[in-house]
Amino acid sequence: MKRSSTLTSLPVELVERIAELTSQEDRKCLRMVSRDCGAKVLNVYKDSVFHEVRVTLCSECSIRNAINIIAHPLYGTAVKDFILTDISEPDPADYNFAYAYGKSIAVAAHQAQKRRREYGHDRKLPTELFDKCRENGRMPSIHFKSHRDGSRSLQWLRHVVCRTNWSNREVTKNKEPDSDDYCLRTVMLAIVSSGASFDTFSMDVAAGQGIHLGRNGKDMQKGTVYVAALYHFKVLNLVLNV
Known part of the structure; x- marks a missing residue:
């Protein structure tokens, strides 16, 4: 039949x-x-x-897919929330590796990420995404996620860089990793550059991955970018590190 x-x-x-x-x-x-x-x-x-669109900030393919959705004349109207996830590669220097091949893969991934950041590729596409929101009159909410510290960091490493087959016995921290807010700052810069307005900005981040008030107070340029970007939202639900 x-x-x-x-x-x-x-x-x-x-x-x-x-x-x-x-x-x-x-x-x-x-x-x-x-x-x-x-x-x-x-x-x-x-x-x-399409009510909720998940975007991996370190993935060009993921961001381009979100751009195509928000630009679509039919599906773009359904988008109400962007879930922006930071899965930045941590610095291998912060970890002890039991096997050389695991460290070599981690170092290569981290260096590739460093080159993307130096060339500005990570900033161009988020700006284009928010430009599309402005052009099409969309005002979705943005939820920023980052879980990259402590035991969560090791779990994330094993999941994302699965080629290394890391386990608890194979990789351990030799010091507390420095806070890396690059992806968050990139999102803030993209929002300011686009001039788009949004509904709500919320955060779900690990310890030390929120907005650093003290540090941003010393770095006036960075603090100015955060303040300027947050003015583009109606509602704020922030995680602050003091």
């Missing part, structure tokens, strides 16, 4: 039989009902699938 290509749970024979039993006068109404049902299903689909 064949299946309908559009209604996979219904046999084609059933759809054909309904059409056969529909009078000539009612077939136009049947088509109108079909279109109406299709439109309603599409609204439910786009709201459920």
